[in-house]
Amino acid sequence: MTDATTELKVTAASDIEVDRDALDRSIHEFAGPNGDYYVNAFHKIHDATSAVPNTFNKWAAALGPFWSASRAIWGMFWTFLILEIIAWVQIGRGAWGNPGADMAERAERQQARANELLERAAAATEQGDIDRFTKLAENIQRAADSSFEKAAAAQSESLGIMLTGLVMLLVFKLVQGLYADRIYEKQYSRWRIDPDSTESGRSTRNTVLGAVLIAAIGPLIVYKFTVNASLAMLDAFPEKEVSALFLGEDGGTLFSSLASWMEAKIDAAALAGGDVFDGIVAGVRSVLDALTIALIGSPWPVVMLVICVTAWRAAGPRVAIFTAASLAYIALLGYWDVAMETVALVGAAVLLCVVIGIPLGIWFGKSARAYRAAEPVLDLMQTLPAFVYLIPIIAFFGTGNPPGILATIIFGMPPVIRLTALGMRGVPDSIKEAAVAFGASKWQLLKDVEIPLALPSIMTGVNQTILMCLSMVVIISLIGGGGLGKEILEALQYAAKGPGLLGGFAILFCAMVIDRIVQGAFRREDEKI
Amino acid sequence: MDEPVVKLENVWKIFGARAEEAMAAVRSEGIGKPEVLERFNCVVGVQGATFEVPRGEIFCIMGLSGSGKSTLVRHVNRLIEPTAGKIEIMGQDVSKISESELRRIRAQQIGMVFQHMALMPHRSVRDNVAYPLEIRKVSKSKRWAVSDHALGLVDLTGYEDRLPKELSGGMQQRVGIARALASDPEILLMDEPFSALDPLIRLQLQDQFKALVAQLKKTTLFITHDLDEAIRIGHRIAIMKDGVIVQIGTPEDIVMNPADDYVREFVQGISKLKLVKAHSIMEPLASYSGPTEGAPRADEGADLDQLIDLAVNTELPVIITDGGSDVGVVTKPRLLRGIQGGKND
Numbered sequence: 001m002t003d004a005t006t007e008l009k010v011t012a013a014s015d016i017e018v019d020r021d022a023l024d025r026s027i028h029e030f031a032g033p034n035g036d037y038y039v040n041a042f043h044k045i046h047d048a049t050s051a052v053p054n055t056f057n058k059w060a061a062a063l064g065p066f067w068s069a070s071r072a073i074w075g076m077f078w079t080f081l082i083l084e085i086i087a088w089v090q091i092g093r094g095a096w097g098n099p100g101a102d103m104a105e106r107a108e109r110q111q112a113r114a115n116e117l118l119e120r121a122a123a124a125t126e127q128g129d130i131d132r133f134t135k136l137a138e139n140i141q142r143a144a145d146s147s148f149e150k151a152a153a154a155q156s157e158s159l160g161i162m163l164t165g166l167v168m169l170l171v172f173k174l175v176q177g178l179y180a181d182r183i184y185e186k187q188y189s190r191w192r193i194d195p196d197s198t199e200s201g202r203s204t205r206n207t208v209l210g211a212v213l214i215a216a217i218g219p220l221i222v223y224k225f226t227v228n229a230s231l232a233m234l235d236a237f238p239e240k241e242v243s244a245l246f247l248g249e250d251g252g253t254l255f256s257s258l259a260s261w262m263e264a265k266i267d268a269a270a271l272a273g274g275d276v277f278d279g280i281v282a283g284v285r286s287v288l289d290a291l292t293i294a295l296i297g298s299p300w301p302v303v304m305l306v307i308c309v310t311a312w313r314a315a316g317p318r319v320a321i322f323t324a325a326s327l328a329y330i331a332l333l334g335y336w337d338v339a340m341e342t343v344a345l346v347g348a349a350v351l352l353c354v355v356i357g358i359p360l361g362i363w364f365g366k367s368a369r370a371y372r373a374a375e376p377v378l379d380l381m382q383t384l385p386a387f388v389y390l391i392p393i394i395a396f397f398g399t400g401n402p403p404g405i406l407a408t409i410i411f412g413m414p415p416v417i418r419l420t421a422l423g424m425r426g427v428p429d430s431i432k433e434a435a436v437a438f439g440a441s442k443w444q445l446l447k448d449v450e451i452p453l454a455l456p457s458i459m460t461g462v463n464q465t466i467l468m469c470l471s472m473v474v475i476i477s478l479i480g481g482g483g484l485g486k487e488i489l490e491a492l493q494y495a496a497k498g499p500g501l502l503g504g505f506a507i508l509f510c511a512m513v514i515d516r517i518v519q520g521a522f523r524r525e526d527e528k529i
Numbered sequence: 530m531d532e533p534v535v536k537l538e539n540v541w542k543i544f545g546a547r548a549e550e551a552m553a554a555v556r557s558e559g560i561g562k563p564e565v566l567e568r569f570n571c572v573v574g575v576q577g578a579t580f581e582v583p584r585g586e587i588f589c590i591m592g593l594s595g596s597g598k599s600t601l602v603r604h605v606n607r608l609i610e611p612t613a614g615k616i617e618i619m620g621q622d623v624s625k626i627s628e629s630e631l632r633r634i635r636a637q638q639i640g641m642v643f644q645h646m647a648l649m650p651h652r653s654v655r656d657n658v659a660y661p662l663e664i665r666k667v668s669k670s671k672r673w674a675v676s677d678h679a680l681g682l683v684d685l686t687g688y689e690d691r692l693p694k695e696l697s698g699g700m701q702q703r704v705g706i707a708r709a710l711a712s713d714p715e716i717l718l719m720d721e722p723f724s725a726l727d728p729l730i731r732l733q734l735q736d737q738f739k740a741l742v743a744q745l746k747k748t749t750l751f752i753t754h755d756l757d758e759a760i761r762i763g764h765r766i767a768i769m770k771d772g773v774i775v776q777i778g779t780p781e782d783i784v785m786n787p788a789d790d791y792v793r794e795f796v797q798g799i800s801k802l803k804l805v806k807a808h809s810i811m812e813p814l815a816s817y818s819g820p821t822e823g824a825p826r827a828d829e830g831a832d833l834d835q836l837i838d839l840a841v842n843t844e845l846p847v848i849i850t851d852g853g854s855d856v857g858v859v860t861k862p863r864l865l866r867g868i869q870g871g872k873n874d
Contacts, residue, residue, distance in 0.1 A: 434647035437606055437718075438661040438708075439636030448660070452651045 030188050032201030041181040042188065053178040061177030068180070069210020072199035076183050077210060080176055085221050087169035092226035094162020100154030107147030114140040266395045277396045284402040287351060291344040296337055303340065304331070311513070315520020322516065326509035335484065335506045342473055342483030342510055345401060349408035349469045354462055357413045361420025361461070362446070365454070371421055378414040386411055386475045394479055404481030408472040415464035423457025424450055459522045466518055470511045484510065532620050533581035534716060534748040535588075535605055540578045540614030542600055542772075545571030552612050562771060574600040576772040578614070587742060587749040589763030591756055591795075597772035598752045602718050605750065606639045607631055619715065636665045640709030640747075644721040646701045648693040654680065654704050655689040661712040672711075679707040682741060699730035706738065710745070717742070717749040724754065735761050756795050760784075760804065768792050780804055801868055802834040810867035811849045811857030821858065824848050829856060833867055840864055 024039050031038035041055045048054050060067040064084055068077040114137045121133035191198040199206070224234055243253040270277065295303055304327050312320035330339045364371035390407060397403040427450050435449045451458075477485035484507045491500030543551050543565065551569040554560055562573045575597045582588040592598045603609040604616055607623055616623050618638065623631065640661070648657050656663075658676035667675075680686055683703040693701055702722055709717055722738075723731045739762055742749055753759050759766045760780040767777045768791075776788035784804050787793040808829040824845035827836060831849075836859055839847050846858040859867075 428645075428647070430643055430645050430647040431649060433608060434641070434643055435649075435660070437608055437635060437639070437641040438712075439632040439634075439664050441632060441664075444664055448663075449649060452649070455651075 026192070027188065030191050030200045034202075038181070038184070042185050045182055045185045053182055055181040056177045057180035057184075058177060060180030061173045064173060064176055065214055066207075066210055067176075068183075069213070070202050070207040071184060071187075072203070072206045073183055073187055076176075076180075077213075080172060081214065081217065083172045084169060085218055087165050087172060088218065088222050089225045090165025090168060091162055092165075092222045094158045094160070094165060096226060098155075100151035103147055103154055104151035107144050107151055110140050110144035110147055114138075114144055266392065270396050273396070280406070281397050281402045284348065284352065284405050288344060288348040288401055288405060291347050291351075292341065295340040295344050295347075300331070300336060307513075311517050311520075314517050315523075319516045319520055323513050326513050329509055330506050333502055333506065335487070335503070338482065338484050338487060339506055339510055342485065342507070343514070345405060345408070345476070345481065345483050346466070346469045346473065346514070349405045349412055349472075350462070350466050352405070352409055353413045353416055353465045353469065356409075357416035357461070357465065358420050358458060361417040361458070362424055362451075364417065365421040365424025374417075378417060381410050382414045386472065387478075390475075390479050399480035401481055403479055404472075404476030407476050407479065408469050411472050412465045412469040415468060416458070416461035419461030419464065420454065420458045423454030423461075426457065427453045463515075463518055463522060466514060467511075470514065473507060533617075534584050534619055535582040535750065536615075536617040537578050537580055537601075537604070538615040538617075540575055540601070540604055540616060541612045542574040542597075542604065542609060543571045543612045544574055545569060547571055548612050556613075573772050574609075575604070575611075578774050580767060580774065580777055582748055582750065584748055585746045586764045587739070587751055587762055589751045589753060589759035589766045590769060591753055591759040591766055592769030593754055596769040598754075598769050599720055600772075601769070602720060602750050602752055605716070605718060606635050606641065632664075636661050637712055638714050639716045639718060640712065640714040641718040642702070642705045642709045642720065642722040644724050646693070646698075646705045646725075648701060648704055648708075650693055652692075653689065654685065654691050654693060654696070657693060657704055658708045658711050660708065665712070676707070676711055679711040680704070682710060682745075683707045683737070699726050699734060702726060702734065703737075706741075710741075710747075715748060717747045717751075719749060719751040721752050721754065723758065731758070738762065756799060760799065768795070781806065781809065785809055802837075803832050805833050805867050807831045807836060807847075807849045807859060808851075808857075810863050811859045812863065814848075814855055814857050817846070817858045817860075819858075819860075820845065821848055824858075826850050826855070827859075833864070836864055837868075 020043070027039045027042050028035040041057070044055050057067075063070075065077045065081040068074075068080065117133050117137035117140065121130050121137060124130045124133060187198065187200075191200050220234065239255075240253065243255075246254060247257060307327060308320055308324050311323040330336055360374075364374055386407060389410060393403050393407050397406055431449055431453065432445060435445050440448065473481075473483060474485040474488050477483070477489040484503055487503040488500060488507065490496075491503060541552060541555070543555075545551065547569040548571050551565045551571040551573075554568070555565065560568070562576070565571050565573050578601055580588070590598045590601060600609060604611050605618065605623075607616075611624065618634065621634075623634070626634070648654075649660070652660070655673060655676050658679050659667075659672040662672035662675060677686070677689060680689060683706050685700060685703055685707065688696060688700065688704075693704065696704065702725075705722065709719075723734050726734065735758060751759070751762055753762075756766075763780060765777060765779055766783055768775045768783065768788075770791055776783060776792050778786070781804050783792065784796050784799055784801055787796050806829065807827055810833075811829070822845075823843075824847060825839040825843060826848045827839055827850070829849050829851045836847055840859075840861065846860040847864075848855050849857045849859060
């Protein structure tokens, strides 16, 4: 193995000669056309010891973004395309634009107004009016004069603007020339690591794409910003004309026809599935009614006592005192019934979220495919602003508390689903395997191993869901949901600051009490494991 | 009663989407592991494993990580389905039984211990041990009694109501062993049970385990990557490499007659003193011509350690007896070669 040629030699780092052949071949392969130039340039960059650029790429300087596009350096392309366009706009404004035009126009207007006021002063009969009009006319005349001056000054600056533009352009070109090879060398380094997804060489596709982008963007922008009277076509999208193209002259707009089509579809669907939707509403209502009876139907001292004791048992004496104080605030200000309605609304929504969400989460935790399919839907449920789905909810379920609960469920359910699935996936395989090895059936595995081990995660999910549901309380009052949200909405409509703030505090206290109690209960649960 | 408790016949396991095709190709063309990976993108886990384990034997399966030993042992309780081959437990073909019957066998006949204990963190030690019984719907009073007894076997009385996380690693693994013993199974599957423990605890547990199994007469499949452990514990050892069982034999067999270079390399570092017995290094009395007058005597089952003790005090060889009659002699050169591992010159 160890003959003379392969014998290992240890050499001091300072004695090592740079072997350029392999590097040159690789640079050639990367650069494609004009490889020799880049071999040379990259060598200079590799040999450099300071950050000051020591190469100048005259093509990059002359062609600017077109060069970077042809070499597929898109970051550089966009940066310098924008910078060069700014320079060109300055040049255009100086060369053929009318920089003082808007100011001159304003001056004309002010002059006209001043003249008009003077005429009125002349026509006036009473001394007071004459004085007043004259005074006004003088003021406006002064403003007009200053506007004229500014306009003239702007006019005279046009040469300066053009020169600034030219200097900017020159600087940008210079920077591109100086840094082009350095940036290209960075791309080369990336390409060495990941040759498949890093573009290299010079392709026709990139060159053409760059040319088209420059041709499409540059002239239009320069035109729009340098010529004062620009084309209407460029200012606003010609939506009417395009609609006419599709629908004929009298077909209305695309928007109106699409909107009315959707409306018809939604109406038809609501009518067709009427029984189903009514059934859902009835189901939700029965849950809500049960909770409402428990909270409002029971005598208030009983409910108060139960809540305070729950707070104490679940989260300790401090939370219990806070709870008692909050309840006192709510009761003393006459919010008791509406507050309990809010709690019933949130409670019903959370209950339904948990009942539907946990089984779904278990399923998604076990089936990666189902989770992949559901994930976009869950994302949508959380990101879609609530106002967007309030409208279809009204269409299908009407208004009032049950549809409000449905809207709350849409927003509140994703966390419990997600965290249940997460918890299920986090159960160690070894423990599951052990249970199976001892003869556990699928159901026993779920009941004895998976759910208990996923429980902390599921609890976090339930907690998140409760908070999300609370945050919907005000929004659902828009579709007829009752409770404290309704109070706030009314206060908002009349800009009633006092009632609004008091109601707001009532909601805040409700939310804090529920959050404290739930968190306290879960913390105790967590400590056990 | 003499039929083997566990019997594997030409068991193959190929992982991957095209395992069936790959198996067919293996059968018809006899291609090996690399070709299967290249052509079918399938990984061969176990190749044609065949062995029998009689009642009461501790059968060690030794191999490095990735050699397929854990995969192989999971075929016995069908945690992994074989691609081909036959597996019998007490004469019953496990691949033919129904799902519910399989669960019954897992719960009653097979106890398993895992490398990472795999105890349920939310259940007390007692409830962990009782879990196999709970699956079989044994009453609570009965399963608590059984689990307390099993915990007693592993010296954990007094820890019944603790949670697993309150126990040390060695104690947790003893809970794992108690759980495997709780349903009084015929077969124990030990998947590297002591690998994650520190050396002293490991030695203790090995001895404790060996004594316990001898007492309870459990048929045991014991997986390990440590040849020392296999030799300490196993009645017989199977050595696996790349999914193939390279050699099966008693510890002495393996150490004295390694089947190939791979096994030889393993065996090199093993001390032979307690392993090699007199009968395997002695020469017949008939062919020995030197003086034997006054030479010390030892039984043919005596190990090298004992022979050395006898040999240091005399210039003469040691005479080996079998049931009182002299059968052979161990000369100094033979003794020294025996210590080296039985190289014959």
